[in-house]
Amino acid sequence: MRDVWVAGAGMTRIGRRAESLSDLMAEAAHAALRDAGLERPDAIVAAAMNPEEFVGDGNFASSTATHMGFAETPAMRIETATSSGAAALYAGFAQIAAGMRHAVLVVGGEKMTHLDTPRVSELIGRSIDHYERSYGATMPALAGLVARALIARNGGAPREMAQVAVKNHANAVRNPYAHFQRAVTVDEVLDSRMVADPLRLLHCCPISDGAAAVVLTADRAAVRITGIGQGMDTLALRHRDALTSFRASRAAARAAFAMAGVGPERVDVAELHDAFAPFELMSLEDLGLVPSGKAGRATLDGETALDGRLPVNPSGGLKARGHPLAATGLAQIVECVWQLTGRAEGRQVQAHVALAQSIGGLATNNWVTLLEAP
Secondary structure: EEEEEEEEEOOOOOOOOOOOHHHHHHHHHHHHHHHOEEEEEOOEEOOOOOOHOOOOOOOHHHHHHHOOOOOOOOEEEEOEOHHHHHHHHHHHHHHHHOOOOOOEEEEEEEEOOOOHHHHHHHHHOOOOOOOHHHHHOHHHHHHHHHHHHHHHHHHHHHHHHHHHHHHHHHOOOOOOOOOOOOOOOOOHHHHHHHEEEOEEEHOOOOOOOOEEEEEEEEEOOOOOEEEEEEEEOOOHHHHOOOOOOOHHHHHHHHHHHHHHHOOOOOEEEEEEEEEHHHHHHHHHHHHOOOOOOHHHHHHHHOOOOOOOOOEEEOHHHHOOOOOOOHHHHHHHHHHHHHHHHOOOOOOOOOOOOOEEOOOOOOOOOEEEEEEEEE
């Protein structure tokens, strides 16, 4: 298997954007190509969760490639719900590792803010089990069940969950690409509007537009992808073996660490999927980054802050950088690349090994990627 390197990375500012999805994808893609010093890739892998419903576009890989000016470049679309960007990275990685391509552009994006919130929630909710959905379950409602189970297990979870939001908003203030660039306090989080008990508005990520892209190559570059893993679990929450841990995250982490030949103790910085604040706490433990039951304490003690032992979500995470669905998994990779190459201005940490974790649906199709600056 050939080594796979990240030669270029780029993204748009995330938030409420007036541009079309095609324009956002092209902006991110050409930024990554310029960063790589490449005019044209050998192939394109595009990620979008549901452009048919969100913006009315079909045959999306072809239309995206054409809009970028690469109509004759082989292109495909990848979708694994909210982890689509990470899955697209895997598809590009596999082509290069197998020797099929030399340079692959991987780009993901979503545009949702032009729709009203109930419509967006309904479209995102299609990624959960149809039977549970028929009884009124939504993504926030099921995340609320998970959060309630976490509180029952740990006791002190409300303040711990709030501190995740506080930390990630503080990081986003330093990130010019972030959707939210406003600090919040623990009291503001705990006093914000209830969404799905015990989750309040400031525990939850926003609806965002945006795109992100990377150029993968077989040529040696500044950052190498050393491990990548996928994990799966039942679509239905009621069939899970546990509510306070995601099997799909644990499986993805095992596969990624095995490929890289290192353990979680080697990770210097992490971008974790915090669509809901408690998910960051769970992921810290699922990935082996902190001992079981200790994520909340580690967060309150500042271990995951920018100046802590293991900075987590220096970009602001989904919670504050924003969550344009299929762009998110790639936005995490872009942040990791910038951290590893000293380009995360205003939020730079010392890092040699970075980890990105992306959750698909309600943790049914998850990915973990490890990157290293040799």
